[in-house]
Amino acid sequence: MKILKTQTLRGPNYWSIRYKKLIVVRLNLESLADTPSNEIFGFYDGLVEVLPSLVEHHCSSGHRGGFLDRVRTGTTMGHIIEHVALELQTLAGMPVGFGRTRKTADPGVYQVVFEYVDEQAGRYAARAAVRLCQSLVETGIYPQVELEQDLKDLRDFALQSSLGPSTENIVREAETRGIPWMQLGARSLIQLGYGVYQKRIQATLSSQTGILGVELACDKEGTKRVLRDSGVPVPRGTVIYYLDELEQAIEDVGGYPIVIKPLDGNHGRGITINIDSWDLAEDAYDAAKAVSKGVIVERYYTGRDHRVLVVGGKVVAVAERVPAHVVGDGHATIAELIEETNRDPRRGDGHANILTRIELDRTSWELLERQGYDLDTILERGEVCYLRATANLSTGGVAIDRTDEIHPENVWLCQRVAKIIGLDIAGIDVVTSDISRPLREVDGVIVEVNAAPGFRMHFCPSEGIPRNVAEPVLDMLFPPGTPSRIPILSITGTNGKTTTTRLLAHIVKQTGQTVGYTTTDGIYLGGYLVEQGDTTGPQSAQVILQDPTVEVAVLETARGGILRSGVGFNESDIAIVLNVAADHLGIGDINTVEDLAHLKSVVAETARPNGYAILNADDPLVSAMAERVKAQVAYFSMHPDNELVRTHTQQGGLAAVYEHGYLSILKGDWTLRIEQAANVPLTMGGRAPFMIANALAASLAAFAHGISLEDIRTALASFQPSAGQTPGRMNLFNLGDFHAMIDYAHNPHSYEALAGFVRNWDGEKIGVIGGPGDRRDEDFVALGKLSAEMFDRIYVKEDDDNRGRPRGDAAELIRQGIQSANSAVDYETILHETEAINTALDEAPRGSLVVILPESVSRAIGLIEARNPKPNLALPTRIETTSEPILSNAPEHLANSSPVHAESSGEFVQSSG
Helix, strand or coil, X not given: CEEEEEEEECCCCCCCCCCCCEEEEEEECHHHCCCCHHHCCCHHHHHHHHCHHHHHCCHHHCCCCHHHHHHHHCCCHHHHHHHHHHHHHHHCCCCCCCEEEEECCCXXXXXXXXECCCHHHXXXXXXXXXXXXXXXXXXXXXXXXXXXXXXXXXXXHHHHHCCCHHHHHHHHHHHHCCCCEEECCCCCCEEECCHHHCEEEECCEECCCCHHHHHHXXXXXXXXXXXXXXXXXXXXXXXXXXXHHHHHHHHHCCCCCEEEEECCCCCCCCCEEEECCHHHHHHHHHHHHCCCCCEEEEECCCCEEEEEEEECCEEEEEEEEECCEEECCCCCEHHHHHHXXXXXXXXXXXXXXCEECCCCXXXXXXXXXXXXXXXXXXXXXXXXXXXXXXXXXXXXCEEEECCCCCCHHHHHHHHHHHHHHCCCEEEEEEEECCCCCCHHHHCCEEEEEEECCCCHHHHCCCECCCCXXXXXXXXXXXXXXXXXXXXXXXXXXXXXXHHHHHHHHHHHHCCCCCEEEECCCEEEECCXXXXXXXXXXXXXXXXXXXXXXXXXXXXECCHHHHHHHCCCCCCEEEEEECCCCCCCCCECCECCHHHHHHHHHHHHHCEEEEEEEEEECCCHHHHHHHHCCCCEEEEEECXXXXXXXXXXXXXXXEEEEEECCEEEXXXXXXXXXXXXHHHCHHHCCCCCHHHHHHHHHHHHHHHHCCCCHHHHHHHHHHCCCCCCCCCCCCEEEECCCCEEEECCCCCHHHHHHHHHHHCCCCCCEEEEECXXXXXXXXXXXXXXHHHHHHCCEEEECCCCCCCCCCCCHHHHHHHHHHHHHCCCCEEEECCCHHHHHHHHHHCCCCCCEEEECCCCHHHHHHHHHCCCCECXXXXXXXXXXXXXXXXXXXXXXXXCCCCCCCCCCCEEEECCC
């Protein structure tokens, strides 16, 4: 077997809207393509022996053991690899369950799709699954040592990608609230929300955390001084920098017992407590000095260590922290008890786990010695041996929830301390013999205030009630009623995507909001080009959604990005599907127009229930998507008598149609006229039907989104199909004696759409045509036929990049298409695009139209602009007019319908239908 390609999907995708994190493996089964599993000697027994837990896989049968039944009776190796990849991840602590396996058009090649938790682990699981199954096929076994190594590697990947327990806790709470999140590229930053509504966290620091508060909290001595001056009980202490200052410092704090700790330490490093002799004090000084230049000497206060968590000025959780320890059973040695404690599956290395493994260090040995123990000591049943002096969870400590026990006065004091230091999220360390009594009564003190406090002791204590401490964090960052996501308006289709995207963004700009949009030309923010190129994939969408200035996102979403990585957002407010036609077929295992429609429907299915899916009622493949969407549906049509539109609007649905020369909105019995097509420059005076359709889709989407009719009308009138505003989309140039047009039509559907305009031209029609080399042979023949029906003269050229096709091959196929449709048409083959364009322009007769369908739009525009084109005069219109009366006020039932907002400035006509 051979893995041909591996893709990582990160959003709603061709395979699933619900399961967004999928690995797609294109797998060649080679000699196993025609061999079901039941015909491979020893395979079933070997598989069950190495992975007995596969019995839990129900598969399509829906019962325990269902998958193994399939293996025993015979199934494809691709299907088996899918399940093995899932099980390997599950055994490594990353439970997953979704998968699909489908045969491709290539013999023996399958697409194996399965869920992942971590990207690198998922890709590794694919390779390991193939390796495991190949070994079983060839030898009947997979060595246990190999399986253990696979699982170790998978766990390592999971650990490396872990967000950490505190961050994970906040992210999961965000997910339950429907707040989107994403990892940013530096410093472990997490973005919550989109655009202008975003907030950021780094562990438990938030974008609202003040830098002065963090700096003060990191200065332990400065913190104590500020708190002491505010009347807060804190330990007596001082800071020293040299060993010869230690003796005087001990005397200044009142003598032994004392605590010595680093001035700038964290996670309990370098801290020694309950020091009662000079020798211990010297050793403790050395340990603290190794961590920090400054050393704090404090009076030691007896009592239990508590962490009080304050979020947004409120105490939300309290935990008693108990240092790492073991409890005797009367039989085991201390070393054996430590080993047994570390077997707890919640314990791991470092502080990224719920609990941390107990590891012994210098202070542990000293503590054992002071207690009169060594590792071979057998403790009596119930006898406690402490292994760490400090109670940090990162050194193996445990936590006991005390939230319901803290005294109200202590609550007030801790909330006050957080405000004094200036932290929105603060971990306040309190030493007291009884947290249920005021500190002043029991000689308790506040020993530290921590910025970025860990949450795991609160949401997963060793004893007591787990506290959802992420909830108040999200309440603070996103108070009830506060938005977290900007509106997302997404556009897809075979043709017209870029024009519709640009027009819709132009309409939204009329509202005064900052718009970020992506197109095949580039990424734009607030009207400025951020990145040039084809930016219609999920990474480009992320640029828009991460930008803190963007108020509305308008995102062109193309097939390639969906196939490669999935859609770059989980939900949209408006999803537009313009059309589905044959293009790029045979690429990416999308072999039929029905496959392409299923792929495009992913965009429609992302529309939120209270949003809209805007669908083309004239395209059966698009209108059928209504059955799959969860959003409200609105249709657009070039035909006011479209039966689907008529039925939909009679039932109270929303639609947009081209009727009597107007772009109009329909709802119920009412027609709201937006504008005459004659006044919409994009439609070329009503000569370009497909541009009218694009304008209908954009206007309907804007109206459904709540944009006023006046803003829509203003935008339609000011949006020009120019090289500057819509490069490569019906850019018409006046070259004096004749006109030239540049359009990026490159498939049969777009050629047919362009023909709707070209046939209305009165003079000779000349075409400079070609197509991308990765299209099918029959696609080039179709382009030739359509060109012969559209043009009087044709220049056949090829792209500079033939995408693997031999030079001249595409042009020959186009020539065959021209001859089969109209052998009398005048045509010439000039392979070089620049030469073909210049020849057509040089030989164009008076009154003619030269239509250029280039590979490089910018190059073609440059060739025309070098000829100093004149300003375009208004084209004569070819649209219907009407003398029906126009009413100035909206009917109440339409004006009040939600989320559609009708403006009093709108023009309404009661429908005769």
